[in-house]
Amino acid sequence: xxxxxxxxxxxxxxxxxxxVNQLGTVTFTLPDIATIRKFHENALTLVMRYAAAHxxxxxxxxxxxxxxxxxxxxxxxxxxxxxxxxxxxxFSPYNYGVDANQWKxxxxxxxxxxxxxxxxxxxxxxxxxxxxxxxxxHFTLTRVFQPRERCRQLVFWAVDWQAYEDFETAPxxxxxxxxxxxxxxxxxxxSVAALINHGDWQDRFQFAMRNPxxxxxxSEETASRETGAEIxxxxxxxxxxxxxxxxDQGTSSPERIKVFQGLYGADRNFxxxxxxxxxxxxGGEPLIIGILGKLDRGPVPKSVRMRAATVSRFNFxxxxxxxxxx
Numbered sequence: 405x406x407x408x409x410x411x412x413x414x415x416x417x418x419x420x421x422x423x424v425n426q427l428g429t430v431t432f433t434l435p436d437i438a439t440i441r442k443f444h445e446n447a448l449t450l451v452m453r454y455a456a457a458h459x460x461x462x463x464x465x466x467x468x469x470x471x472x473x474x475x476x477x478x479x480x481x482x483x484x485x486x487x488x489x490x491x492x493x494x495f496s497p498y499n500y501g502v503d504a505n506q507w508k509x510x511x512x513x514x515x516x517x518x519x520x521x522x523x524x525x526x527x528x529x530x531x532x533x534x535x536x537x538x539x540x541x542h543f544t545l546t547r548v549f550q551p552r553e554r555c556r557q558l559v560f561w562a563v564d565w566q567a568y569e570d571f572e573t574a575p576x577x578x579x580x581x582x583x584x585x586x587x588x589x590x591x592x593x594x595s596v597a598a599l600i601n602h603g604d605w606q607d608r609f610q611f612a613m614r615n616p617x618x619x620x621x622x623s624e625e626t627a628s629r630e631t632g633a634e635i636x637x638x639x640x641x642x643x644x645x646x647x648x649x650x651x652d653q654g655t656s657s658p659e660r661i662k663v664f665q666g667l668y669g670a671d672r673n674f675x676x677x678x679x680x681x682x683x684x685x686x687g688g689e690p691l692i693i694g695i696l697g698k699l700d701r702g703p704v705p706k707s708v709r710m711r712a713a714t715v716s717r718f719n720f721x722x723x724x725x726x727x728x729x730x
């Protein structure tokens with residue numbers, strides 16, 4: 405519904421009709437300030453109601469002073485609807501050597517008035533979008549579910565785990581193979597080894613890929629080292645790029661795989677305070693090439709079982725999407 409329609413609704417209630425006196429003078433009775441304000445608020449109400457009720461009408465104006473979750477149309481990937489037609493295998497300046505594929509999208513309602521893409525204005529979305537969307541019956545984000553399917557409980561407990569003798573020499577928890585970064589298909593590089601040795605690893609993706617303990621992982625064998633020994637750890641990278649990619653990346657050395665999996669343990673209390681350095685060829689201060697962790701061991705044998713104390717429990721709802729309500 406548009407603003408002019410909101411105005412029509414108002415004037416049906418408050419008609420403005422001209423009057424003519426004996427001298428033939430035409431006058432109008434104008435509404436007062438309170439009525440004008442009501443007219444304005446009525447127009448805003450109708451615009452906001454339309455925006456909330458029709459999130460898939462991309463041609464309707466969205467008032468900037470109403471930011472609610474319903475402003476965002478729900479769109480999901482459709483794994484069962486086929487692939488979006490793509491323009492071959494080449495995306496300049498890359499040639500991946502294989503045809504590009506992407507799942508289709510699916511929405512709860514048909515998108516109307518899509519207009520044009522801001523990033524690719526030459527693309528007419530009203531022509532391209534229908535081929536990229538699957539059938540609406542594949543849409544599941546708003547499907548009815550039972551509360552028990554989404555209810556979770558988060559339990560916090562405390563135990564003196566740093567008292568164990570192997571709290572830093574114990575390997576990391578098993579790392580799923582999907583956390584090992586690998587490149588997309590590349591022409592001439594089809595083997596898994598070629599793909600996982602390609603590209604740079606970056607810290608900003610640490611918790612999506614790589615070992616979650618990456619920053620504190622020991623890069624050398626620890627079982628035979630004395631307590632208090634200083635041992636190299638991976639540490640944080642330089643902003644935006646990896647500083648020492650050879651320590652846990654690639655398959656050319658078994659040591660790299662062991663470091664990636666955390667088989668040497670980690671400086672889990674992160675109490676190392678020194679740096680690994682090398683002489684500066686230009687003189688002056690030594691160059692920092694790494695971080696040294698400190699190997700600690702607790703007094704409790706690893707065969708002893710400790711009793712954990714419950715701190716708190718929180719029941720929460722596990723959503724499929726991150727939403728914000730105003």
